[in-house]
Amino acid sequence: xxxxxxxIEDEKEIRELIRYNLERNGFQVYAAADGEEGLQRLRASHxxxxxxxxxLPGRSGLDVLRELRxxxxxxxxxxxxxxxxxxxxxxxxxxxxGADDYLTKPFSPNELVARLRALLRRAGPxxxxxxxxxxxxxxxxxxxxxTCGGRLVPLTPRExxxxxxxxxxxxxVISREELLRKVWGYSxxxxxxxxxxxxxxxxxxxxxxxxxxxTVQGTGYKFGAPRVDRH
Numbered sequence: 001x002x003x004x005x006x007x008i009e010d011e012k013e014i015r016e017l018i019r020y021n022l023e024r025n026g027f028q029v030y031a032a033a034d035g036e037e038g039l040q041r042l043r044a045s046h047x048x049x050x051x052x053x054x055x056l057p058g059r060s061g062l063d064v065l066r067e068l069r070x071x072x073x074x075x076x077x078x079x080x081x082x083x084x085x086x087x088x089x090x091x092x093x094x095x096x097x098g099a100d101d102y103l104t105k106p107f108s109p110n111e112l113v114a115r116l117r118a119l120l121r122r123a124g125p126x127x128x129x130x131x132x133x134x135x136x137x138x139x140x141x142x143x144x145x146x147t148c149g150g151r152l153v154p155l156t157p158r159e160x161x162x163x164x165x166x167x168x169x170x171x172x173v174i175s176r177e178e179l180l181r182k183v184w185g186y187s188x189x190x191x192x193x194x195x196x197x198x199x200x201x202x203x204x205x206x207x208x209x210x211x212x213x214x215t216v217q218g219t220g221y222k223f224g225a226p227r228v229d230r231h
Contacts, residue, residue: 005049008035009031009051022109075154078156080099080116146160158183
């Protein structure tokens with residue numbers, strides 16, 4: 001069965017262009033022109049992934065994203081946001097509210113297809129691997145769950161992949177570029193800021209265990225044992 005994409009985009013020409021190209025590539029597409037309609041269709045259809053424009057009439061894309069991440073039923077839904085080329089703050093706000101990826105307008109429909117497929121691969125069951133436990137943090141790849149001291153941590157699919165990848169390579173310094181290739185599944189050019197934003201979100205959600213993700217200045221990140229404060 002083909003994956004179902006929910007598309008919320010107010011510009012008719014862009015909406016129809018995206019729909020045409022996604023359907024050509026084997027996706028099912030449900031489309032809406034504003035945030036309220038999009039939320040209603042999304043709740044009724046349970047899509048596999050959402051393509052969301054941030055600049056929408058009425059309820060903005062950020063409002064939609066915030067509501068999705070606040071609901072247990074849609075918390076893990078993969079989301080790609082669409083932004084204006086110059087709107088860096090919109091992209092950062094999108095990540096802060098739980099977006100997994102973004103594209104700037106104008107964009108290649110083929111790139112959207114490639115990113116959707118990469119995101120869906122990482123949101124799926126994936127390959128079985130052993131559970132990782134360190135410093136009170138537990139990563140279960142089969143359940144795609146992270147717990148801290150028995151508390152379930154609500155992560156987006158991208159955030160889970162980031163934690164899982166770091167936890168499976170304890171003690172090794174991993175560059176931002178490698179994380180983009182291995183976690184995102186393709187290369188960004190000059191977009192390592194994306195990694196930093198996601199790491200910041202993950203640290204905040206992990207609480208005390210967020211200290212397990214150490215920043216290596218000028219290089220990237222390392223997953224290691226928690227530091228002990230000595231007085």
